[in-house]
Amino acid sequence: MSDPKNMSREQRAEAYWRENQRLITILLIIWFVVSYVPILLVNQLNAIVIAGFPLGYYMGSQGSLIVFVVMIFYYAFAMRRLDEKYGLNVK
């Protein structure tokens, strides 16, 4: 990929949007897996018990939630980097 500094405002906006969309797609796939696979496999997961928590129950009550929080902060930081790369506020 060429250096954003040599691009026009339009080109930069386009490249930025492409990278953003890629990031969104990847994170949405993770979101989908973390949200719904534990529901489908709950009986199998419940066979594993850690510190009193059946794993299937644990995923629904804590495990998935932790992944969600981390993902959102990751997206905010990743986008801040992307903003800088493509020259936020360059008029």
Added chain:
Amino acid sequence: MAVNTSASQGVFQNRMARYYGLFTVGFLGFAGILLLLELFAGLDTRVIGWAFLLMTMALYATIGILSRTKALDEYYVAGRSVPAIFNGMATGADWMSAASFIGMAGTLWLTGYDGLAYIMGWTGGYVLLALLFAPYIRKFGQYTVPDFVGARFGGNTARVVAAGCAIIVSLAYVTAQVVGVGLIMQRFVGVDYSVGVILGLSGVLVCSFLGGMKAVTWTQVAQYIILIVAYIIPVAALSIQLTGFPIPQFSYGVALQNVDRLETDLGLRTTTDSPVVEGKQVTSGFIPPFNEGMSNASAVAAVRQVNNQFGTSFTPPTAQAIPDASKPELGDWRGTPWNMLALTFCLMAGTAGLPHILIRFYTVPNVNESRMSVGWALFFIFLLYFTAPAYAAFSRWQILQNVVGKPIAELPSWTQTWTSNGLIALRDYSTIEGAAADKLPTWMRNNVTANSVAFEDANGNGVVDLGPFEQVDERTGRAGEITGTSVTERSIDGVLQFNEFGSSAGPSVDGDLVVLSTPDIAGLPFTIGAMVAAGGLAAALSTADGLLVVIASAIAHDIYFRTINPKASLQTRMWLGKIMIIVAAAVAALLALPRLALITQMVAWAFSMAAATFFPIILLGIFWKRANGPGAIAGMIGGLSVTLIYMIGNYFNPAFNVLGITHLGSGIFGMPVAFLLCYVVSMMTPAPSIEIQRMVENLRSPFENDDETARIVAAAEGKNAMSGGASSMH
């Protein structure tokens, strides 16, 4: 963001952090003093209840008055100056309503694993919000969600349809909050449910009435602090008592194991083959998944209550009880994951599409702050949500261990208080021995109405006399003066069975009471209980605040100003907004009188509707440039209609279902319809104008809004922009 504004923002943020730090210390100090007075001076519990109520209300009112405003930007979007972390807290309070605070742990208590749909749904939705909506809504930078729909889909029709959807969704949601307020008031200050509703609503009005979004935001920050402190303390105390470890979120594994063991010991666990899907099993109990059956009990009860309250005479639908888990019937989808998947998905999509949450992201200073703000919001919400299952597990453990299977005479003393309050009912027939025939408890009268028991005063002494149990025929039993199918050896033995620990309405406890009863179960002083009530109130009021702002602005801003009278002055619009807040509050109070369903269920309806209207339309609006006005209108109306049809159909008649999905998850059917209609109708009609397409490009670009952006938005809005919004953009 220039250097100097970012520096001044930092100073502002630190100052607010100091204020709210002092506030937290003050609140804990106040609670501590009341606690000491209760323990050592024997302060009356009613005084404590009122003290908490008045103190917190006065606090919210003070913040409301201090941040009152007449400026448009501050009234609708809090001056776009709320730092991400505080906006996160405010969003948290806005978000966590009576449903989260008092309803969710109760739903988990009752339904076990299946209730986790709410926990996952109401947090996973924030991922969608962060990735798909929040940054673009902030970038768009207007005032309301219908503003976005109106500008993006070019026209007043789309705007008015969106405003209509916002009103319907928010009304369903605010009604649930009012129910919560009524319940809390009833328990902790001992007023009548309807008086409680009015008292609570006046608290809401003080905040949202004076200062609009700015007052609401800063009040919500205070409310968040109160509600999270109040939520965690009782369950932490319970955790210390039972496990010796103060962090309940890590220690409730022990409770889960004990619940599992006690359920087996008490014979509450059964496993049966599903009659519908070969190879699937239905296992009743707390941890095994997918065992929630469908019934229309709440619909039947609601129709009866409407008749009682308003003197009408609607015929309730034929009652269809949940079949026993050990005897599932054909058409019973228990054992399959479909309902849970559908509900979780609706709650997630609904989260991202709810107008009162979306508008919170207009209030942050810039796009980057909006992304961080979603993260903070979810973090603050997470603190409560990963505690709720601990509540449910500890409470259920205690009930199974100390209440169920015990002789009624030996029950812990709190059960007496709650029985005399009418909040729980001990439904063993031995408890009515000697009761006056004209003063039978409600649950007994209900059983008589339902023909499961008959009472005949054989010796004419005016009281119920029980005798030894005898089996009349295969299905009927008799014990002295009572006869019926529900009279069994166990139902008069003076030992409380699991299905005898219930409410006057039915054989299971009112889930909405689990959190409120935890301090009593743990044997904590009343002050802690009153603090929990104050927290529940904070949760209900803060959400009601946010929702009323949405309803008021939908009418005053979107419908009146943007559509009917674009020349209306600022003053007129703000006054109309205030009148609308009162009207909406009154309508909500009226709808709350018959309790239509559990609080969480009423809230789930709002989510299903949002998932089938705003979610698809806003998503396509941002990510698909070709989507146009007619498509959006068709999508919203089609999505809402399909959702409502399934919802109402299944609510009254559970046999009306697909794959066993309940009315709560009805959005799963409306949403694809909305996507499809929006796509097909958009493709059949002309593409949106160049101006609108440029506006969409601008939403996606990394550049800050500048004069050019303002011009693009103004051009996209066409003539509407002449008199409003764009001129006040920064």
